[in-house]
Amino acid sequence: MLIKIKNQKLKLALMLALPLALSACSDDEVEVIKEVEVIKEVEVIVEVPAPVPTPVDVSYEVTITNLTNAQPLSPAAVVLHADGNLFEVGMVPSVELEKMAEGGMNTGLLALGMASASGAGAIGPGASETISVKVQDITDAKLSITTMLVNTNDAFTGLNALDLSSLAAGDSWSTTAGVYDAGTEVNSEMAGTMPGPADGGEGFNPTRTDTGFVSMHPGVVTSDDGLTNSVLTVQHKFDNPAIHIMVTRTE
Amino acid sequence: MKQITKLLTVSALTFATTQSFAANVTVEIKNLTQGLYFTPIATVAHTSDSSLFEVGEMASSEIQEMAEGGSLAGLTTIATAINADMLAETAAGPLAPTAKVSGSFMTADSNTVLSIVAMILPSNDGFIGLDNWTIPTEAGTYTVYLNAYDAGTEANDEIIGGGAPGVPGMPAPPFLTLGTNGSGVTATETNTMIHIHPGNIGDDSATDGKSDVTNTVHRWLNPVAKVTVTVQ
Structure with missing residues (x-):
């Protein structure tokens, strides 16, 4: 799994939600730049493998x-x-x-x-x-x-x-x-x-x-x-x- | 946000040719039996007010000569006289067990029904029959199974004789393995109209017994032929 986080204008509240999404990844795959106390906006792009369809x-x-x-x-x-x-x-x-x-x-x-x-x-x-x-x-x-x-x-x-x-x-x-x-x-x-x-x-x-x-x-x-x-x-x-x-x- | 470009594949369109009443018709006839032959097959497209044969009615002399001896001469004359379309391919020769034959013709506007007849060998007057089957106007492939009919014109004695109309006994072409000296299964034909054939009896002796046909080889159960019609 690859998770990339772009640092943009960010609300801290959003950042606080991130650890949950990152929990399955090793730290070195994640680049996080925090600028606390500044209002930021984050775009999160999560690429996961296409789900294997359940056989019918x-x-x-x-x-x-x-x-x-x-x-x-x-x-x-x-x-x-x-x-x-x-x-x-x-x-x-x-x-x-x-x-x-x-x-x-x-x-x-x-x-x-x-x-x-x-x-x-x-x-x-x-x-x-x-x-x-x-x-x-x-x-x-x-x-x-x-x-x-x-x-x-x-x-x-x-x-x-x-x-x-x-x-x-x-x-x-x-x-x-x-x-x-x-x-x-x-x-x-x-x-x-x-x-x-x-x-x-x-x-x-x-x-x-x-x-x-x-x-x-x-x-x-x-x-x-x-x-x-x-x-x-x-x-x-x-x-x-x-x-x-x-x-x-x-x- | 990613922009996803979709490539649309436009499938080629096939335009149907303008439909007229005339049809390009392919007919394939398959012998489904294990041990019977069919004589050359009359495959005729004709008008719906004509009929080569009718179950429950007396056979014409042309059907009689087809059913007793395999001759298509009289039926061909009739087909020509009524402006029918007749396939040459299926009339080319005998059709062996499980063999198939096919041909195509462009039927005339008014020839909307299909009839098929051929003698069953060995038999006295058995034939495969399709009577005034309406040729579909919609393009496609259609399957019809044919039964064995008895022309009702000759007693089913099952012994070697002649194939000319009115001559008792069965024709014995060289590709058939028949017995000899059968005493004759019967001398009468109870139903003298065209009817479902009761089947060959046969016997298990090649040199005597009632019949010159072999009971484990020359019997059949319906259907005996499969007709596949493709309308284009």
Whole structure:
């Protein structure tokens, strides 16, 4: 802190107020010329560093509702990122996306964001969960959400890179989302290939056996509808949309 | 007291060009499916009192030849006759799964609505459809998702046959991997009007079974296409 005091015509009363302002400074930084008994005027110029602005929290609540009949959803990844896409129809899926879509593991996708939050657990059919995520000072983040339909080989649903810049505090925005296919594991529906309760089989496997691109999902066939080796039944069929999403900016 | 001088930056002003009814329109069509192809796509801007197809009504012979065999000949003739604007780029070739195609045209004053049709492969008479979508007059980018329709003109037997109107079976272009010797899923078409397609059934045998399409590859859920329209 630098305090400079110019000696001008001065009223003593003003001088008496100065020690308080100077108390935080060492004496050698201060030049004070006193002429007592003379009426003086003092101009005090105090230069302090610009105050560090207090970070402003920007918080969102994301409520996900499972609209399917018998497809539990893996713990959802709610990711705030600056740019780019977590998934898009036609793109080659990232390993992080593959791990989520095949095995319900969301840690890789969560790490891609400048802020992110995971759901506490699986969201069962008919259930919903509200997940909070907070970032500071950034109101134009992109919001992405992903969650696996666990009784499938590599089906997932969610939202990619929603621009939040027009969402003011207190605003809500809703949508529904269809089901995507990660394109990393062939939709065999066979025993041992799906991590959900209908099978209890394998989750993530680094070998890619399908198209290699993200697309909309063609749906599960099931043994009831002509796929002989499927362990899925008519109960596990789904159609679009699979989830309802509500985003509320709370601050 | 310090004098602080502020430098004011004046942002450049962009002047909008004089608006007329004609619009410079860019249309991008993306195939969202995992295993379906679209035949060359008719993208047509036309007057609002015309219509290429109407859900719940019988398909015209021109829609029938598009939906059963992918031919745009009849639709192109109609488009020319009604002074419609038609995109050449989207009609250039088949559109593979997740591929996209785009083109731009300057639409005429009176051509205020957009229609899009293309056959879905493999299918008997399935097509993607956009029917008389009003082209916005305000500049911007707009997104429309398309469903799969059934022309109602041919039974969905799902076996290899012909693509000419009235010839049963599906066309089998070389880029499709189809089975053979299917016995036929059905021989009748209950709803002979244009309707939402019930979807392919398929089977899991490449050499027999009911269908020549593969049930884990050639099914779909709506929407099947994404249309992005940019009006300048």
